[in-house]
Amino acid sequence: MSQTNKWTVKDVITTVLLTVLLIFIQLVVNMVCMVNDFVSMVLSVGFTMLLCAPVYFLMVSRVRKRFVSLIYMTILGLVFLIMGNWYLLPYYMAVGAVCEVILWKNGWESKKKITAAWTVSSLLYNGVNLLPLWFFWDTYEAFAISSGMEQSYIDSFVRYYSSAGWLAFIVVFTTACGFLGSIIGGRLMNKHFKKAGVL
Amino acid sequence: MQRENLAVPVKLWALGCTIIGISLTDDTILTCVLVMAGFLYLAVQRNWRLLQSFGVFYGILAVLLYLIRNHGLHMVLFSEFYVLMFWNLFAVFLVGWDLITTPPGELSAFMSRIHMPTSAILGLLVMFRFFPTMKAELKNVWCSMRNRGLTAPAQFFLHPAESCEYVLVPLLLRCLQIADQLSVSAVARGAEAPGRRSSYYEKSMTLKDWCCFILWSAVTVLFLWKGGMRI
Numbered sequence: 001m002s003q004t005n006k007w008t009v010k011d012v013i014t015t016v017l018l019t020v021l022l023i024f025i026q027l028v029v030n031m032v033c034m035v036n037d038f039v040s041m042v043l044s045v046g047f048t049m050l051l052c053a054p055v056y057f058l059m060v061s062r063v064r065k066r067f068v069s070l071i072y073m074t075i076l077g078l079v080f081l082i083m084g085n086w087y088l089l090p091y092y093m094a095v096g097a098v099c100e101v102i103l104w105k106n107g108w109e110s111k112k113k114i115t116a117a118w119t120v121s122s123l124l125y126n127g128v129n130l131l132p133l134w135f136f137w138d139t140y141e142a143f144a145i146s147s148g149m150e151q152s153y154i155d156s157f158v159r160y161y162s163s164a165g166w167l168a169f170i171v172v173f174t175t176a177c178g179f180l181g182s183i184i185g186g187r188l189m190n191k192h193f194k195k196a197g198v199l
Numbered sequence: 200m201q202r203e204n205l206a207v208p209v210k211l212w213a214l215g216c217t218i219i220g221i222s223l224t225d226d227t228i229l230t231c232v233l234v235m236a237g238f239l240y241l242a243v244q245r246n247w248r249l250l251q252s253f254g255v256f257y258g259i260l261a262v263l264l265y266l267i268r269n270h271g272l273h274m275v276l277f278s279e280f281y282v283l284m285f286w287n288l289f290a291v292f293l294v295g296w297d298l299i300t301t302p303p304g305e306l307s308a309f310m311s312r313i314h315m316p317t318s319a320i321l322g323l324l325v326m327f328r329f330f331p332t333m334k335a336e337l338k339n340v341w342c343s344m345r346n347r348g349l350t351a352p353a354q355f356f357l358h359p360a361e362s363c364e365y366v367l368v369p370l371l372l373r374c375l376q377i378a379d380q381l382s383v384s385a386v387a388r389g390a391e392a393p394g395r396r397s398s399y400y401e402k403s404m405t406l407k408d409w410c411c412f413i414l415w416s417a418v419t420v421l422f423l424w425k426g427g428m429r430i
Binding site: 010012016017035051054055081083086193196 | 218221222278280281284287288291295317318321322325326329333363364367368370371372374375377378379381382385386390391
C-alpha cells in the first residue's frame with residue numbers, strides 16, 4: 001500500500017497529544033528527582049529518557065510520517081523558551097533534525113532506526129544541563145544563589161558537570177537508559193499496541 | 200458574575216510581554232510587578248476563580264521564599280531552586296493559564312482570521328485541552344488499578360516496572376482513542392475543507408482590550424527599565 005507523506009488532521013492531533021504527554025512526563029520526573037542532588041543532577045535525565053521511550057516509539061510508529069521528531073523537539077524547545085532558556089529552542093530543533101536524518105527513509109518501519117533515533121536524542125538531551133554550565137554559567141549561578149540554594153548544591157552541580165569522570169558516567173548512563181527504554185518500548189509495541197490493532 | 204474574556208490578540212500580547220520580561224530581567228524578585236499586573240488583568244476579565252487559586256499559590260510561594268532567603272529554610276521534598284523558578288515564571292503561568300482556558304471557539308476564530316494553517320490551529324487547541332483531558336483519564340486509570348488492588352505501596356516498590364506498564368499502556372491507548380475521536384470530529388466539521396473559515400465567535404478589539412494592551416506594554420518596559428536587563 002502506498003504511503004504518502006502528507007500530514008492529515010489525525011497525524012497532527014496524535015503528534016501534538018503524545019508530544020505534550022512526553023513533555024509532561026519529563027517535567028514530572030525532573031520535579032520528583034529534585035529531592036536529591038545526586039538523583040537530580042546525575043540520574044534524572046536517564047530516568048526521563050527511559051520512561052519516555054515507549055511514548056516516543058508509539059508516536060513514531062503510529063504517525064508514520066517525516067518530521068514527527070522535529071515537531072516534538074521544537075515544541076519541547078518552545079517550552080524551554082517560555083521558561084526563559086531561549087538557547088534550548090535552536091538546540092532541540094537541531095536534535096530533532098538529527099533524529100529526522102536517522103528516520104528519513106521510512107525509519108518508522110524499523111525498530112532499529114527508532115531505537116537509534118531515541119538513543120541519540122538521549123545522548124544529546126544532556127544539553128539541557130550542560131548548555132547552561134558551558135555558556136550561561138554566570139546567569140545560572142546568580143539565579144541559584146538568589147533562590148537561596150546552599151553553596152553545596154552549586155558545588156555539586158559544578159563537580160558533576162565539569163569533572164570528566166562524572167560527565168562520562170552521566171552521558172553513558174543517559175544513553176544506556178535511552179537505549180534500554182527503546183528496547184522496552186519496542187516490546188510494548190508488540191505486546192500491547194499491535195495486538196490492540198492501533199499500529 | 201460571568202467571566203468577560205479579553206480579545207485573543209491581547210492575551211497573546213500579555214503572554215509575549217511576560218515571556219520577554221522574565222527572559223531579559225536581571226532582578227528575579229521584581230517579577231512580582233508582572234504578577235501584580237497579571238492579577239489586575241484577571242480582575243478586569245472578572246476571572247475570580249483563577250485569581251483566587253493563583254493568589255493563594257503565590258502567597259504560599261512568597262512565604263516560602265521569605266523563609267528560604269531570611270531564615271535558611273531547607274525543604275526535604277521541594278527544592279529551593281523550584282521555589283524561585285515558580286516565583287520567576289509565575290507571571291507566565293498566570294497569563295498562560297488564562298489563555299489556555301479561553302473558549303476554544305474564540306481561539307480558533309482568531310487563528311483563522313490571521314490565516315494560520317488548520318493543522319497548526321488544531322495542534323494548539325489539542326495542546327490547550329491536554330491538561331483537563333489527561334486529569335480525567337489518569338483518574339480513571341487510577342480507579343481501575345485500585346479495583347484490582349494494584350495501588351498498594353508494596354506493589355509499587357516490589358514491581359515498579361509492572362506498575363509503570365499498568366499506568367502507561369492504558370493511558371497511551373486512551374490518548375490514541377482521543378486523538379482518533381478528535382480528528383473524526385474535526386474532519387466532520389470541515390477542518391480539511393479548503394477555503395476561509397468563519398466563526399460565530401469572531402470579535403473585534405474594544406476600548407478595554409486596547410487599555411490592557413497598552414498597560415502590558417507599559418508595565419513590561421517599566422519593569423525592564425527599573426529592574427535591569429541581562430543584555
